[in-house]
Amino acid sequence: MRVVAAMSGGVDSAVAAARLLDAGHEVVGVHLALSEDARAVREKARGCCTLEDSADARRVADRLGIPFYVWDLSARFRTDVVEDFVAEYAAGRTPNPCLRCNERIKFAGLLDKAVALGFDAVGTGHYARIVQGPTGRELHRAVDADKDQSYVLGVLDADQLARAFFPLGDSTKAEVREEAADRGFAVARKPDSHDICFIPDGDTRGWLAGRLGERPGDVVDEAGAVVGSHRGAYGFTVGQRKGLSLPRPASDGRPRYVQSVDVRTNTVVVAPGELLGVDVITGEHLRWCGSPPPVGESVPVSAQVRAHGEPLPGVATVVEDVVRVTLDAAIRGVATGQSVVLYAATRVIGSATITATGRRGSSVAGDHRRV
Amino acid sequence: MSVYLDHAATTPVFPEVAAAMAAQREHVGNASSLHTAGRAARRVVEESRERLAGALGARPSEVVFTSGGTESDNLAVAGVFRARREADPRRVRLLVSAIEHHAVLDCVQALVDREGAHVEWLPCDSDGVVQVEHVRAAIERDPQSVALVSVMWANNEVGTVQDVAAMAAEAHAHGIPMHSDAVQAVGHLPVDFAASDVDLLTLTGHKVGGPIGSGALLVRREQQVIPLVHGGGQERQIRSGTLDTVGVLGLSLATELAVQRLAAEGERLCRLRDELIEGAVRLGYGIRPGGVWTPGDWAGRLAGNAHLLVPGCEGDSLLYLLDAAGIECSTGSACQAGVPQPSHVLLAMGLSDRDARGALRLTLGHTSDAGDVQAVLAALPAAVERARRAAGVA
Numbered sequence: 001m002r003v004v005a006a007m008s009g010g011v012d013s014a015v016a017a018a019r020l021l022d023a024g025h026e027v028v029g030v031h032l033a034l035s036e037d038a039r040a041v042r043e044k045a046r047g048c049c050t051l052e053d054s055a056d057a058r059r060v061a062d063r064l065g066i067p068f069y070v071w072d073l074s075a076r077f078r079t080d081v082v083e084d085f086v087a088e089y090a091a092g093r094t095p096n097p098c099l100r101c102n103e104r105i106k107f108a109g110l111l112d113k114a115v116a117l118g119f120d121a122v123g124t125g126h127y128a129r130i131v132q133g134p135t136g137r138e139l140h141r142a143v144d145a146d147k148d149q150s151y152v153l154g155v156l157d158a159d160q161l162a163r164a165f166f167p168l169g170d171s172t173k174a175e176v177r178e179e180a181a182d183r184g185f186a187v188a189r190k191p192d193s194h195d196i197c198f199i200p201d202g203d204t205r206g207w208l209a210g211r212l213g214e215r216p217g218d219v220v221d222e223a224g225a226v227v228g229s230h231r232g233a234y235g236f237t238v239g240q241r242k243g244l245s246l247p248r249p250a251s252d253g254r255p256r257y258v259q260s261v262d263v264r265t266n267t268v269v270v271a272p273g274e275l276l277g278v279d280v281i282t283g284e285h286l287r288w289c290g291s292p293p294p295v296g297e298s299v300p301v302s303a304q305v306r307a308h309g310e311p312l313p314g315v316a317t318v319v320e321d322v323v324r325v326t327l328d329a330a331i332r333g334v335a336t337g338q339s340v341v342l343y344a345a346t347r348v349i350g351s352a353t354i355t356a357t358g359r360r361g362s363s364v365a366g367d368h369r370r371v
Numbered sequence: 372m373s374v375y376l377d378h379a380a381t382t383p384v385f386p387e388v389a390a391a392m393a394a395q396r397e398h399v400g401n402a403s404s405l406h407t408a409g410r411a412a413r414r415v416v417e418e419s420r421e422r423l424a425g426a427l428g429a430r431p432s433e434v435v436f437t438s439g440g441t442e443s444d445n446l447a448v449a450g451v452f453r454a455r456r457e458a459d460p461r462r463v464r465l466l467v468s469a470i471e472h473h474a475v476l477d478c479v480q481a482l483v484d485r486e487g488a489h490v491e492w493l494p495c496d497s498d499g500v501v502q503v504e505h506v507r508a509a510i511e512r513d514p515q516s517v518a519l520v521s522v523m524w525a526n527n528e529v530g531t532v533q534d535v536a537a538m539a540a541e542a543h544a545h546g547i548p549m550h551s552d553a554v555q556a557v558g559h560l561p562v563d564f565a566a567s568d569v570d571l572l573t574l575t576g577h578k579v580g581g582p583i584g585s586g587a588l589l590v591r592r593e594q595q596v597i598p599l600v601h602g603g604g605q606e607r608q609i610r611s612g613t614l615d616t617v618g619v620l621g622l623s624l625a626t627e628l629a630v631q632r633l634a635a636e637g638e639r640l641c642r643l644r645d646e647l648i649e650g651a652v653r654l655g656y657g658i659r660p661g662g663v664w665t666p667g668d669w670a671g672r673l674a675g676n677a678h679l680l681v682p683g684c685e686g687d688s689l690l691y692l693l694d695a696a697g698i699e700c701s702t703g704s705a706c707q708a709g710v711p712q713p714s715h716v717l718l719a720m721g722l723s724d725r726d727a728r729g730a731l732r733l734t735l736g737h738t739s740d741a742g743d744v745q746a747v748l749a750a751l752p753a754a755v756e757r758a759r760r761a762a763g764v765a
Contacts, residue, residue: 070710117692
């Protein structure tokens with residue numbers, strides 16, 4: 001097959017490209033220019049879309065003897081990922097831009113252009129497995145549980161999955177680094193990227209403040225009493241404790257966490273940890289990795305609500321365009337805007353964007369943070 | 372077998388030049404040394420200087436060897452700006468065409484940003500021709516404040532040839548020096564430094580069949596230039612650095628050969644160019660040539676330049692598809708981190724950002740033949756159709 005290897009300049013996509021070539025595919029390396037400032041250089045060695053990363057990717061392609069191109073998807077990345085990220089925070093939600101990027105950029109903008117140019121598929125260095133199941137291709141967790149990235153791929157639909165290759169899903173990160181060194185790739189010991197690529201210093205709140213401005217407001221406790229102030233409600237996420245800097249300790253002296261963020265009143269509500277637990281999650285913007293579950297029936301699932309979160313056992317029910325997930329046990333720190341990815345054992349069923357959370361028995365709170 | 376149609380980027384070294392350079396590489400010798408080996412190297416350098424000067428209607432003492440076109444352009448623009456302003460602080464204006472190579476554009480911009488220069492970008496018409504009246508008008512707004520006029524001899528993207536002699540005459544009427552970047556012209560058009568009346572002329576070896584990394588700036592003897600690179604003062608105190616004996620030998624031999632072959636080669640390439648442009652236009656995708664084009668004429672447009680505007684396509688998609696089909700060419704414009712930018716030349720010619728992105732520059736040279744033209748015409752339809760589909764989705 002003719003395959004575009006998406007090459008970020010990191011060690012994973014380098015080894016993925018090499019394996020695609022070894023598997024007999026006709027491979028062309030493509031680095032995505034996602035930053036509109038093409039002259040950007042890496043800050044603190046954490047980005048994946050800088051001049052230096054592009055040069056690293058090119059060196060790997062040279063070694064593999066494959067053609068290499070830089071495709072400029074920066075305008076689309078800005079509107080579909082970066083501006084969406086800002087708008088979500090401004091609305092009091094907590095988005096995951098990596099899922100968005102996979103859905104809209106890597107397996108849409110990149111894949112569609114590749115297909116139009118005559119390619120059959122796109123391969124990336126994500127840690128996830130594609131397995132041929134009875135009804136078609138299935139997306140599964142990687143064997144390396146620490147590196148598993150099936151969560152950020154939970155937005156892929158059957159068509160996208162049919163044109164995807166993830167050659168690293170059966171390997172551990174250590175094996176991939178060793179293989180990169182054996183292949184003589186200079187990126188073998190390059191540090192992993194952890195942060196959001198367009199916020200290279202990792203200071204999300206500072207970055208948002210630069211775009212949304214300072215909006216001072218109150219921090220209140222669960223009874224509504226003002227216990228502190230903040231410089232912008234958008235900078236807080238449900239479950240957060242750090243950065244609250246409350247002047248008055250709680251009467252019982254116990255730590256308090258963000259329970260909710262209300263951008264309409266510009267208020268951050270804090271509460272003791274036990275009040276943060278939720279066991280009912282409602283999600284919209286459903287994406288199914290293959291055939292969708294039957295409508296109206298309760299399906300046992302394990303749900304994951306953040307990139308490196310634990311799988312949580314529960315039951316999911318789809319009604320129209322909404323999924324309701326009831327967890328066996330309550331968890332803390334679930335924010336609207338996050339994605340919930342549903343698994344059947346290791347298989348990814350699909351994903352949804354969380355619009356509301358609540359406790360069983362009490363009525364599910366509507367999304368009071370929506371504007 | 373790939374078809375190489377990017378001779379304006381760099382053209383293969385003539386075999387006889389490569390052989391002469393290989394032979395010279397065997398010899399030790401710094402041309403500034405006083406012993407026998409040094410004198411032998413000096414002799415090669417000075418013979419090369421005479422050969423290059425002879426081929427271009429210059430005096431040997433007017434040849435300043437450099438590392439190539441970019442250094443020559445920077446030396447001319449910054450060196451003359453600084454010298455002229457030092458002599459008279461009022462001289463801060465640079466009159467420069469908007470379609471220059473980045474070696475001139477970015478140097479000018481740096482002088483504006485950091486050294487108080489004022490630039491007036493001279494516009495071009497929709498064919499990429501800079502009108503002499505614009506040069507005259509810009510000068511006459513305040514002749515005493517002009518440090519330098521710089522207009523390229525022939526454009527590297529669309530191949531348009533400028534009337535630099537007429538511009539030099541306008542400049543000289545007010546005692547203003549004139550520089551011309553002739554990187555694409557030398558060896559491809561008749562270039563006579565004395566007759567052209569320009570004061571500084573940039574050329575480089577690898578566009579004429581010589582080595583990359585060896586070029587020259589022709590500088591009139593009376594022209595003051597403040598050096599960029601300080602040191603041993605090897606080149607008239609204008610440029611320092613140990614002379615690259617092998618490089619200047621290659622540069623001079625290649626330039627001489629290209630000039631000797633120019634008349635016949637120009638006719639031959641012009642026919643191939645016209646076949647290519649006519650064939651591409653006939654394909655029926657709305658393809659048209661960028662820049663001035665009259666079949667059979669290579670005085671107004673470089674004989675080897677076929678610049679095509681392909682509606683509805685991204686140049687970088689075409690580039691990939693043609694490369695995959697074994698055809699090596701260019702979009703003509705500069706990249707930033709590998710991402711093609713819309714050409715400043717095409718934008719200056721009045722094209723929209725969108726139209727400017729659908730550009731393809733096919734440049735012929737001494738190894739090109741009719742088979743190359745047929746190959747690209749055969750590969751274009753599939754590439755254009757695919758690239759259009761890609762432009763529709765991305």
